[in-house]
Amino acid sequence: MVAVQPSNLDGFKLVHEAVSLNLPVIVMSTNADPILAKCAIEDGAFLFMQNPPSHDELKYLWQHLLRETTTRKNKEKGKSRVENSSMNKGIGQGSGIKPKMCTEWTLELHEKFMTAVKILGEGRCFPKDILELMNVPGLTRMQVASHLQKCRHGWQPSEGRRQKAPKPSNPNQKGPKKYGIFPRLARGTQPQIHPQNDQNVEIPSNINMESSTMMPDLLHGSQNTGFQGIWVDVTCPNNNNNNNMNNEIFSNENVVNKENSFDYAAAGEDVLIPNNFYFNEFDWDNVFWNSWVSNFSKEL
DNA sequence: CTGGCAATAT
DNA sequence: CATATTGCCA
Numbered sequence A: 001m002v003a004v005q006p007s008n009l010d011g012f013k014l015v016h017e018a019v020s021l022n023l024p025v026i027v028m029s030t031n032a033d034p035i036l037a038k039c040a041i042e043d044g045a046f047l048f049m050q051n052p053p054s055h056d057e058l059k060y061l062w063q064h065l066l067r068e069t070t071t072r073k074n075k076e077k078g079k080s081r082v083e084n085s086s087m088n089k090g091i092g093q094g095s096g097i098k099p100k101m102c103t104e105w106t107l108e109l110h111e112k113f114m115t116a117v118k119i120l121g122e123g124r125c126f127p128k129d130i131l132e133l134m135n136v137p138g139l140t141r142m143q144v145a146s147h148l149q150k151c152r153h154g155w156q157p158s159e160g161r162r163q164k165a166p167k168p169s170n171p172n173q174k175g176p177k178k179y180g181i182f183p184r185l186a187r188g189t190q191p192q193i194h195p196q197n198d199q200n201v202e203i204p205s206n207i208n209m210e211s212s213t214m215m216p217d218l219l220h221g222s223q224n225t226g227f228q229g230i231w232v233d234v235t236c237p238n239n240n241n242n243n244n245m246n247n248e249i250f251s252n253e254n255v256v257n258k259e260n261s262f263d264y265a266a267a268g269e270d271v272l273i274p275n276n277f278y279f280n281e282f283d284w285d286n287v288f289w290n291s292w293v294s295n296f297s298k299e300l
Numbered sequence B: 001c002t003g004g005c006a007a008t009a010t
Numbered sequence C: 001c002a003t004a005t006t007g008c009c010a
Helices: A011-020 A034-042 A055-078 A107-120 A127-134 A141-154 A217-221
Strands: A026-029 A047-050 A229-235 A248-251 A269-274 A277-280 A288-296
Touching: A011 A034, A026 A034, A034 A047, A107 A127, A107 A141, A127 A141
Parallel strands: A026 A047
Antiparallel strands: A229 A269, A229 A288, A248 A277
16 A cells, blocks of 8 residues: 655655556555546556545455455466566556566576676675676566576586585484585675786786777666676787687686686677686786776776 | 575465 | 475574
8 A cells, every 4th residue: 555645756656666566556645636546547556545544445445455366366377478578567457467477587688697697606696696787677686596596406516516415314413404505605705816827817007098888788787786896898919700818717716617717708898807706827918908997896 | 684495386 | 387485494
């Protein structure tokens, strides 16, 4: 139930929110303005009523809600799965049919997901952070977590990743977990440097600070990822075609392999080097850094 | 409050 | 079937 002030239409923001969450919304206002009522209904509200409602109105309201819920459920059942193009907006009209709140993990969406996961790195790709990096309006943490869980089933454990915990000999004891723990690092760990390639980590001094025209989407899309790192635009003079430079950016997990590496460290592409990443076996001599390098942070 | 996972629900 | 939710634990 949302009380809307005619003088201040902020209440409608809440209405939108609630409607998009597939909630039956009742809009109330002190004056029974028909125009306001029309707006409310058109916005997907279930009912508009004057505030305060009478005792009887309140008393029987549940009947309408029950009816509404049941009809909705029936409609959903009868309908073949509503396909959500990319996100479900939940804009039911009229009778209040809303598509089922079910995200379709399109290739596109999954790509975003994977990009975020790769950036965060194995072992520190928390649903909340993934969600922020993905920057998909309407997507929830739970959905990301669910998808993450699903994906992890398919992710082959690298060598030594999962320990096979033996079942507790005594069922009454807690014992170790049945399953291994997905590698995770504590939040806020300091940027780490590749132990073997310390000297290689320095950013070359011949950096052209001109601004790039190819700001990555991740930077475009979200201004408050809280992500700290360096964006660079990399070109490799010895490499005209767009294949990678035989160099990989790795996370600082001790498990370092191709699967965990970034594959878009290609010529001319923007690359994010988070502070907690390091280069491994990067051939700096053959890399020419141009465009810009910019530290950025939450405030940017 | 958040995350991981299995089990279960939708 | 693909996702979402729940329950339990950390």
